[in-house]
Amino acid sequence: MATNDRRRREIVVGLVATPPDYPAQVVARLTAELADLLAERVDADVRWTVREGWGEVAPRRDGGVEALLDDLAQRRADARWDITICLTDLPLHTERLPLVAQTSARRRVALLSLPALGLRQRRAVRAAVPELVARLLADAREERVPPAGPALAGRVAAVHRMVGGTDAGERAYVASRLAGRVRLVAGMVRANRPGRALLGLSKLLVGAFGTAAFALTTNTIWQMGDALGALRLTAIMLLGLTALVAWLIIAHDLWEKPDPSTPAELARMFNLGTILTLTLATAVSYVALFAGTLLAAALLIDTSVLEQSLERPVDVTDYLMLAWIISSLATVGGAIGSGLEDEDTVRAAAYGYHPEPGGWRDEKDT
Known part of the structure; x- marks a missing residue:
């Protein structure tokens, strides 16, 4: 078996x-299984070798897709790979449509935009990458590898159609105008990992809980919660969450500004991803704060004491309204706590910000 493996033609695929x-x-997850996927879906008679590497921490934005493909082709040539596939979290467009993937037979490279795949990205990546490899080899007239089987659109739900000149081997796979944009925005939030932003706002949540604990001891707040209706409490909650998101963006300079290296359209997409990520993280924090405040109110405020303050019988609805107004007010207080967060921790919520990982210089030099 080992002798047969050595005799088979080897194709090196770089990720x-x-x-x-x-x-x-x-x-990292795909590398471990890609060789088997290629043998199963492309050609079992080829000995597939998969290599992985890092691209730039701050990839070129000004040149769009072509600049990325050029950089990728140089990386392929330097590493002496046969085919190179790039996975990026940049939200890319072509012909005013979300770009899912693009292949370049001339460069022998392809890229795949993770946000354009929507929420279920890893499953889509497993389906898309073997098809991209097969398409590149077929377009490059690699006779030892048969042409690609099913079209990429049949494998990946995000792909709506293909554009570009098929004769030149430059193919762009795009999403639909409406559903594709919705999937792109959802995929950006998924790629930006809201859970990381939520964990990064721990001091904010601690500050909000401190504010809520103080407010629970003030019977004036109890009376305010009783006097305000659901409509005004909803408005207070929305204003508090909006103010918190705005404060985080302004205080930690998370707003992406257009410049010669960042086109205006890309900056707008980055800012949208940042806003949605922070909104989701703060909304989850608010739910946790509300639950904690409700529990504390039930444990600390006796029903008879609350009835004496409100001068009427109370039930569970009154405790819910009390927790609601306190949580909304404490959210604003939590913004003060956000100023104590580590700058890099908070900036991780910015879509266009990517910290330099450990080992980056060593891997790049290698």
Whole structure:
């Protein structure tokens, strides 16, 4: 068996993650199984070798897709790989449509935009990458590998159609205009990992709990909760959450500004991803704060004491309203706590920000 393996033609496929943050996690998982997937879906008579690497921490934005493909081709040539596939979290567009993937037979490279795949990205990546490899080999007229089987659109739900010149081997796979944009935005939030932003706001939550604990001892707040209706409490809650998100963006300079290296459209997409990530993280924090405040109110405020303050019988609804107003007010107090957070921890919620990972310089030099 070992002798047969040595006699088989070897094709080296390089997987590059750029930036080396979330895409690197996807690449690491895919590398372990890609050789088997290629043997199963492309050609079992080829000895597939898969290599992984990191792309730039701050990939080129000004040149769009072509700049990324050029950089990827140089990386392929330097590493002496046969085919290179790049996984990126950049939200890319072509012909005003979300770009899911693009292949370049001339460069022998392809890229796959993770956000365009939507929420179930890792399953889509497993389906898409073997098809991209097969398409590149077929377009490059590799006679030892048969042409790609089912079209990428048949494998990946995000792909709506293919655009570009098929004769030149430059193919772009795009999503639909409406559903594709919705999937792209959802995929950006998924790629930005809201859980990381939530954990990064721990001091904010602690500060909010401290504010809520103080408010629970003030009977004036009890009376305010009783006097305000559900409509005004909803408005207070929304204003508090909006103010918190705005404060986080302003205080920690999370707003992406257009410049010569970042087109305005890309900056808008980055800012949208940041806003949605922070909104989701703060909304989950608010739910946790509400649950904690409700529990504390039930334990600390006796029903008879609350009835004496409100001058009427009370039930569980009154405790819910009390927790509601206190949580909304404490959310604003929690913004003060957010100023104590580590700068890098909070900036991780910015879509365009990617910290330099450990080992980056060594891997790059290698």
